[in-house]
Amino acid sequence: MQNLKQQYPEIYAAIRDETRRQTETLEMIASENFVSLPVLEALGSVMTNKYAEGYPRHRYYGGCEHVDVVEGKARFNVKKLFNAKYANVQPHSGSQANMAAYLTLAKPGDTIMGMHLNHGGHLTHGSPVNFSGRLFNVVAYTISPDTGRIDYDEMAKLAREHKPRFIVSGASAYPRIIEFDRIKEICDDVGCYHIADIAHIAGLVATGLHPDPLPYTDIVTSTTHKTLRGPRGGLILTNVEGGELMLPNMPKPKTMPEAIDAWVFPGCQGGPLMHVIAAKAVAFIEARKPEFKEYQQQVIKNAAVLAETLLAEDFKLVTGGTDNHLILMDLAPRGLTGRASERALENAGITTNKNMVPNDPQKPFITSGIRLGTPALTTRGMKEDEMRRIGKMISYVLSDLEDEERQKKTRSEVEELCKRFKFYEIPPE
Numbered sequence: 121m122q123n124l125k126q127q128y129p130e131i132y133a134a135i136r137d138e139t140r141r142q143t144e145t146l147e148m149i150a151s152e153n154f155v156s157l158p159v160l161e162a163l164g165s166v167m168t169n170k171y172a173e174g175y176p177r178h179r180y181y182g183g184c185e186h187v188d189v190v191e192g193k194a195r196f197n198v199k200k201l202f203n204a205k206y207a208n209v210q211p212h213s214g215s216q217a218n219m220a221a222y223l224t225l226a227k228p229g230d231t232i233m234g235m236h237l238n239h240g241g242h243l244t245h246g247s248p249v250n251f252s253g254r255l256f257n258v259v260a261y262t263i264s265p266d267t268g269r270i271d272y273d274e275m276a277k278l279a280r281e282h283k284p285r286f287i288v289s290g291a292s293a294y295p296r297i298i299e300f301d302r303i304k305e306i307c308d309d310v311g312c313y314h315i316a317d318i319a320h321i322a323g324l325v326a327t328g329l330h331p332d333p334l335p336y337t338d339i340v341t342s343t344t345h346k347t348l349r350g351p352r353g354g355l356i357l358t359n360v361e362g363g364e365l366m367l368p369n370m371p372k373p374k375t376m377p378e379a380i381d382a383w384v385f386p387g388c389q390g391g392p393l394m395h396v397i398a399a400k401a402v403a404f405i406e407a408r409k410p411e412f413k414e415y416q417q418q419v420i421k422n423a424a425v426l427a428e429t430l431l432a433e434d435f436k437l438v439t440g441g442t443d444n445h446l447i448l449m450d451l452a453p454r455g456l457t458g459r460a461s462e463r464a465l466e467n468a469g470i471t472t473n474k475n476m477v478p479n480d481p482q483k484p485f486i487t488s489g490i491r492l493g494t495p496a497l498t499t500r501g502m503k504e505d506e507m508r509r510i511g512k513m514i515s516y517v518l519s520d521l522e523d524e525e526r527q528k529k530t531r532s533e534v535e536e537l538c539k540r541f542k543f544y545e546i547p548p549e
C-alpha cells in the first residue's frame with residue numbers, strides 16, 4: 121500500500137488502524153468473518169475498472185474476455201458447492217439478491233410472508249422501513265415466546281389466512297436449525313412460492329452441516345461474506361429449471377433462471393462488480409476444499425462450547441443453546457440491557473451486537489440481548505479451550521458493567537490471546 125501511504129496518509133492510517141482493531145480484539149459479530157489473502161488480492165485488483173453489463177458471452181461492452189473467465193469460474197464453483205443447477209453471482213449484496221428474488225416471484229402490492237425483524241428476521245424480510253415492507257403487503261411470522269423457536273403452526277395458520285405469493289425463510293439471529301421441508305409443506309398447502317435466504321448459514325449448508333433448502337424451495341438467496349467467508353456480496357440459486365412459467369412482472373413466459381437473470385440485470389442492478397466476482401470465485405473454490413468443512417465443523421463446536429460455558433455461568437440463552445454458529449443471550453433476567461452490555465464488552469475488547477430477545481421489555485435501540493458468533497474467531501484458529509476462556513471473560517465483564525477495572529483487565533487478557541492467533545499483518549506506521 122505504498123502509494124496510498126504516500127499520497128493519502130489519512131486513508132492509509134484508517135485502514136492500518138482497522139487492521140489492528142480486527143487483529144487485536146475478539147470479533148464476535150455473528151455476521152462477520154475474515155477473508156483469505158487470495159480473496160483480498162482479487163478484491164483489490166484492476167477488475168474494478170471493467171464495465172460488464174450482461175452475462176458471460178452476452179455483454180453490452182467489449183473487452184470482456186477476462187471478466188468472463190472469473191464470472192464463469194464463480195458460477196461453476198458455486199453450483200458445485202451447493203449442488204445447484206443455476207446460479208447468479210452478480211447481486212452486490214444479500215439485500216440486492218432478495219430484491220431480485222422477490223420481484224421474480226411477486227408484484228408490488230402482493231402479500232408476502234417473512235420473519236419479524238424483532239424475532240430474528242432481516243430488514244429485507246418485510247420491515248416497514250425497507251423496500252420489502254414498502255413495496256409489498258407484509259405478514260410477519262414470529263418465534264414462540266416460550267421456546268424461542270419458529271412457530272411453524274402459526275406460520276401455517278397465517279399462510280392459510282393471508283394467501284401470500286411467497287414465504288421467505290431464513291434469519292439473522294436464530295440459533296437453531298430451520299426446517300425448510302416443513303415450510304415447503306406450508307407453501308404447498310396454500311400454493312405459494314418458497315424463498316430461502318441462507319445469508320447467515322450458507323457455509324454450514326454448503327458443507328452439509330445444516331439441512332439443504334434447495335430441494336424445498338423455488339429460489340435460494342445468500343450473502344457471500346458471512347459463514348461462507350467470501351467478499352461482501354450476494355448470490356442467487358435455483359433448481360427450478362425446465363419449462364416456462366408465467367411469472368409476474370414478465371411480459372412473456374420465462375424459465376426461472378431467465379427471470380432471475382433479468383431481475384438482477386437490468387431489473388435491479390447495472391454493471392456487476394467484477395473485482396468482487398473475482399474474489400467470490402476464489403472464495404467458492406476455497407469452500408469446496410475439505411479444510412472448509414473442517415472449519416465449519418469447528419465453528420459449530422466452538423459455538424456449542426461457548427454456549428455451555430455461558431449456561432454454566434448462569435446466563436439465559438434464547439432456546440437454551442445453539443445448533444449453528446450463533447448464540448443469543450437473554451440478559452433480562454440479569455437486569456441488563458443489550459446496549460450497556462455491548463458497550464462494556466467493547467471496552468473489554470470483545471465486539472458483539474445488541475439484539476432483541478423474545479418478549480423483550482426494551483425498545484429495539486436498547487434491547488435485552490446480545491448476539492455472539494464464532495465464525496471469525498474460528499477462522500483465526502481458536503478452538504474449544506479459547507471459547508471456554510472467552511465465555512468466562514464475557515461473564516466477568518457482564519457481572520458488573522460499571523466496573524471499568526474489569527474491562528481493562530479483560531482487555532489486556534484479550535490482547536494477549538489475540539497475539540497467539542496472528543493472521544493479517546498490520547501495515548507499518
Ligand SMILES: *Cc1c(COP(=O)(O)O)cnc(C)c1O
Nearest residue numbers: 213214215242291292319320343
Ligand atoms: C445479512 C443478511 C442479509 C443482507 O445482507 P447485506 O449484504 O447486508 O445486504 C439478508 N438476509 C439475511 C437473513 C441476513 O442475515
